Amino acid sequence: xxEKPRFRWHIVVFLAPAVLVYTAVMIYPLFNTxxxxxxxxxDQSRVYVGLQNFxxxxxxxxxxxxxxxxxxxxxxxxxxxxxxxxPIGIALAAILxxxxxxxxxxxxxxxxxxxxxxxxxxGFAWKLILSPIWGIAPGMLDxxxxxxxxxxxxxxxxxxxxxxxxxxxxxxxxxxxxxxYAALLSIPDEILEAAEVEGITGLxxxxxxxLPLILPSIGIISILTFVANFNAFDLIYxxxxxxxGPDFSTDILGTFMYRTFFGFQLQLGDPHMGxxxxxAMFAIILVGVCLYLFGxxxxxxxxxx
Amino acid sequence: MKKSTFIGAMMATSVLAGAAAAQDVTLTIESWxxxxxxxxxxxxxxxxxxAHPGIKLNFTPSAPAEYNAVLNSKLxxxxxxxxxxxxxxxxxxxxxxxxxxxxxxxxxxxxxxxPVAKSGxxxxxxxxxxxxxxxxxxxxxxxxxxxxxxxxxxxxxxxEEFFAVLDAIKEDGSYIPMAMGTNDQWEAATMxxxxxxxxxxxGEEGRLALLAGEQSLxxxxxxxxxxxxxxxxxxxxxxxxxxTYPDSQNIFTLGRAAIYPAGSWEISGFxxxxxxxxxxxxxxxxxxxxxCYISDHTDIGIGxxxxxxxxxxxxxxxxxxxxxxxxxxxxxxxxxxxxLSDAPVTLEDPLAQEFISWRGACESTIRSTYQxxxxxxxxxxxxxxxxxxxxxKGEESPEDAAARLQxxxxxxxxxxxx
Numbered sequence: 001x002x003e004k005p006r007f008r009w010h011i012v013v014f015l016a017p018a019v020l021v022y023t024a025v026m027i028y029p030l031f032n033t034x035x036x037x038x039x040x041x042x043d044q045s046r047v048y049v050g051l052q053n054f055x056x057x058x059x060x061x062x063x064x065x066x067x068x069x070x071x072x073x074x075x076x077x078x079x080x081x082x083x084x085x086x087p088i089g090i091a092l093a094a095i096l097x098x099x100x101x102x103x104x105x106x107x108x109x110x111x112x113x114x115x116x117x118x119x120x121x122x123g124f125a126w127k128l129i130l131s132p133i134w135g136i137a138p139g140m141l142d143x144x145x146x147x148x149x150x151x152x153x154x155x156x157x158x159x160x161x162x163x164x165x166x167x168x169x170x171x172x173x174x175x176x177x178x179x180x181y182a183a184l185l186s187i188p189d190e191i192l193e194a195a196e197v198e199g200i201t202g203l204x205x206x207x208x209x210x211l212p213l214i215l216p217s218i219g220i221i222s223i224l225t226f227v228a229n230f231n232a233f234d235l236i237y238x239x240x241x242x243x244x245g246p247d248f249s250t251d252i253l254g255t256f257m258y259r260t261f262f263g264f265q266l267q268l269g270d271p272h273m274g275x276x277x278x279x280a281m282f283a284i285i286l287v288g289v290c291l292y293l294f295g296x297x298x299x300x301x302x303x304x305x
Numbered sequence: 306m307k308k309s310t311f312i313g314a315m316m317a318t319s320v321l322a323g324a325a326a327a328q329d330v331t332l333t334i335e336s337w338x339x340x341x342x343x344x345x346x347x348x349x350x351x352x353x354x355x356a357h358p359g360i361k362l363n364f365t366p367s368a369p370a371e372y373n374a375v376l377n378s379k380l381x382x383x384x385x386x387x388x389x390x391x392x393x394x395x396x397x398x399x400x401x402x403x404x405x406x407x408x409x410x411x412x413x414x415x416x417x418x419x420p421v422a423k424s425g426x427x428x429x430x431x432x433x434x435x436x437x438x439x440x441x442x443x444x445x446x447x448x449x450x451x452x453x454x455x456x457x458x459x460x461x462x463x464x465e466e467f468f469a470v471l472d473a474i475k476e477d478g479s480y481i482p483m484a485m486g487t488n489d490q491w492e493a494a495t496m497x498x499x500x501x502x503x504x505x506x507x508g509e510e511g512r513l514a515l516l517a518g519e520q521s522l523x524x525x526x527x528x529x530x531x532x533x534x535x536x537x538x539x540x541x542x543x544x545x546x547x548x549t550y551p552d553s554q555n556i557f558t559l560g561r562a563a564i565y566p567a568g569s570w571e572i573s574g575f576x577x578x579x580x581x582x583x584x585x586x587x588x589x590x591x592x593x594x595x596x597c598y599i600s601d602h603t604d605i606g607i608g609x610x611x612x613x614x615x616x617x618x619x620x621x622x623x624x625x626x627x628x629x630x631x632x633x634x635x636x637x638x639x640x641x642x643x644x645l646s647d648a649p650v651t652l653e654d655p656l657a658q659e660f661i662s663w664r665g666a667c668e669s670t671i672r673s674t675y676q677x678x679x680x681x682x683x684x685x686x687x688x689x690x691x692x693x694x695x696x697x698k699g700e701e702s703p704e705d706a707a708a709r710l711q712x713x714x715x716x717x718x719x720x721x722x723x
Contacts (some may be wrong), residue, residue, distance in 0.1 A: 127549070152546045241490070265491070265686075267687055269374075
């Protein structure tokens with residue numbers, strides 16, 4: 001009789017810490033939030049109401065206008081990152097990976113440092129820089145004769161969200177830069193040399209050889225940007241507060257959820273509607289990630305070296 | 306051998322110390338006033354402990370923005386202190402309804418308080434009281450006396466004089482007429498709308514009529530303050546749209562602005578910062594000789610955790626909070642937070658004296674949006690912030706702003722639905 005294969009306990013033992021911690025701090029709260037969105041509170045007790053909260057969120061004008069406003073702002077926040085942060089990140093990486101650039105390590109660190117700063121510091125520092133009263137922005141513009149271009153951007157509805165998006169771009173441009181930089185370094189020199197022999201050099205080498213090879217990294221960066229932007233909260237909260245002024249023009253799903261869940265000033269917290277918004281955010285991010293994974297990632301061509 | 310004797314001695318002393326401490330009851334106080342920690346430790350607690358041997362106090366404040374959340378979780382977990390500092394109105398009412406705050410209507414010290422003072426911490430029908438009113442803040446305008454003297458200006462008492470003063474300061478150009486920004490939003494509502502408003506809706510009369518559904522936010526008394534605010538924009542200094550609350554405080558205390566729409570809580574902070582003389586005037590009335598109304602807003606109360614094991618001692622402490630002894634210590638330690646009790650209090654700070662003197666000259670009321678009206682969705686207080694900012698910036702007309710607030714209120718508040 002053949003001996004039964006022994007149960008491999010070490011797998012369980014090695015997996016356990018990560019699984020336990022992840023379950024406790026991520027999976028359980030996530031499912032509990034989804035569950036909480038199906039309840040409401042009536043007379044101090046929790047009552048199951050099915051999808052009623054979602055009907056309120058999307059059907060009641062008071063809630064739905066706020067929700068669509070926040071979602072629209074979130075998309076704008078994301079678009080700015082995609083159009084500004086990622087191209088600049090790629091360009092910086094391409095420049096940094098140029099073998100003749102001097103002080104590359106210094107530039108790399110300098111550009112990456114804002115990424116490790118706290119949101120609170122970034123929000124506060126930029127608020128001061130842009131402040132019409134103490135800020136250096138009006139003075140600097142004045143020095144180059146462009147004072148007329150200055151406006152109290154964070155206080156104007158039409159500019160506030162774009163300004164904050166650009167602040168966020170400033171903070172995080174180091175991440176795509178680093179990822180692309182790593183991808184560029186992994187391109188074997190033989191390929192580039194072979195291209196050079198064929199007469200492809202300089203910019204056209206970037207467009208024709210390097211860019212196709214780093215496309216998968218750009219895909220990953222896009223999806224990371226998407227997830228990070230739709231989960232964003234800190235910078236807006238640090239710079240504009242939970243009411244995301246002026247007139248909710250910088251309100252994104254994160255601040256809307258925070259205000260609803262924890263309450264604000266005289267508005268009492270409503271964990272159930274807050275969870276409903278959190279669930280909607282989860283669904284939006286899930287759909288976005290799935291679209292990417294199944295629609296784009298699986299069709300992307302990969303090159304083996 | 307020696308070592309174990311030492312450990313034994315240590316254990317014995319700690320047991321003894323424990324036994325000695327057990328005779329005293331320690332009351333733990335939950336509060337969001339971490340700014341007041343020194344005042345509690347140096348003045349209030351010693352005064353109470355000297356008069357009440359056997360009761361010790363432990364003041365454990367948390368950050369203001371986190372207080373509500375921290376307190377709620379502590380109460381749910383059963384680890385909250387014996388004494389709870391109460392936010393006014395619904396936040397504390399919710400705690401009472403959830404069974405976390407004890408009914409203290411029968412406390413002797415309660416007799417020292419007027420109905421307006423008690424309104425912040427009683428049930429809607431005023432039958433049950435769950436916190437002792439501790440302090441209020443009064444709204445008005447603080448001004449730079451030196452700047453006024455320099456420009457030869459008189460303190461305005463009417464609307465017309467107010468704008469004449471603002472025009473004069475603006476024309477002179479050496480001072481920003483008024484220091485207020487709209488970035489943080491709440492100042493526009495709290496120091497703007499609810500500061501000047503009571504003169505137009507006639508204080509408690511209008512506020513109670515609004516609560517009862519007899520007046521609406523689109524009535525003249527409630528729109529007129531917005532018409533005033535709409536004129537403020539041009540006096541607020543360049544870039545006021547992005548000016549924050551600390552910016553405004555700094556502009557005024559650095560002597561760059563002449564007038565500061567204020568709450569009395571600024572007094573102690575400003576006293577330490579300014580090198581000019583400050584004065585204060587109450588919100589200007591419409592016509593000379595009109596009765597003036599001030600916002601004398603109930604801000605801090607103090608109650609008892611319903612789950613406390615030391616209910617008797619906690620009641621003794623709460624009674625003491627209602628006494629004139631406490632009122633005098635508190636008011637002088639924190640000029641700008643005025644005791645709500647009817648007990649006589651002598652104030653030493655001249656600016657605080659100026660503020661409290663209005664109680665005699667004017668009628669007191671509280672902020673219009675705080676009682677009941679900010680209970681639903683949309684939240685009237687938050688909407689008032691938003692509307693006040695929009696009106697000051699000229700993005701919304703006073704009438705449109707009022708109509709929007711009224712529509713929001715009507716959508717959930719039954720007395721307003723007829």
